[in-house]
Amino acid sequence: MPQICRKHYRQTPHERRQALTDATLNLLAKGGPEAATLRLIAQKTAATQGLVRHYFSTKDDLVATAYEQHMARMPAVTPAVLEQSFHSHLARLTAFVTAALTPPVNEPRGVGLWASFLYMIQSIPRMQAVHAKTYRTFRDRLEGLIVAALQARDLPHETPLSRRFATACNGVIDGLWPDGSALPDGFNKDELPEIGLQSVGVMIDLNLYKTGI
Structure with missing residues (x-):
């Protein structure tokens, strides 16, 4: 045979x-x-x-490389939403905040990695640099959307103010995201994005809640 x-x-x-x-x-x-x-x-x-x-x-080299790849994938999900057509800058901002608080960004595996990396960032300089870069990228993108929405309504949008708005709104998203990811069955459908939209809207004096997209 x-x-x-x-x-x-x-x-x-x-x-x-x-x-x-x-x-x-x-x-x-x-x-x-x-x-x-x-x-x-x-x-x-x-x-x-x-x-x-x-x-x-070293193991630190491997972990830092894995962190870079993970963080490169995460921010790419939310901007993909912005490739759609929107009838207003306000609707575009609404879509961005909503995407940041819903799957696939909002999922259990992501928060597990976030918790692990948060601990390790303090001791690995390369990871600190990646974290800082990723944070600035997301915040700057959010700031640009906020400025466009405010400008369209003839509201104050100067750089010092817009940076504060973006930092505060990013804090809202970062605060809701871990709970939503760790407890996917702990909230009603659309509850977290609605809370996020209401909170961001109050901060920048715009009504994002239930804005048509």
Whole structure:
């Protein structure tokens, strides 16, 4: 009986690095920083610890790379909503706030990673830099939407004021997001986005609640 020759697929370096960072994110989301050991990361990817160190010199290097990838994916979800057509700047701002407080941004795995990373950011400078950059990107995008909405209504929108508005509104979103992600069944449908819209609207003196999109 002729033997069947099976070809084994060999991952490219890029695919191997991606598999390692994905495994790191999964372990962090499920068990926190203590669960993401090099031994378990290697086990989850059918690699050796030596191979892990070949691609990432230290565990901090691996975690920081995983954090960069995760944070690059998260902000990309909300801006995608803005590619739609809107009848007003107010409607565009409403859609942005709503997207930030609903799935896929608002989901349990994300808050698990957030809790893990929040602890580790304090000790890994590279993660601090990524966190600062991501925060500024989101806040600046939010500020631009707020300025456009205020300007359309002939309301004050100067830079010092608009930056304060954006910082405060971002604080509202950041405050609601963890609870909504950790307790997906703890709130009525659309409850969190409605609270977010009402709160942001009060801060900037615009009615975002139930704005047509």
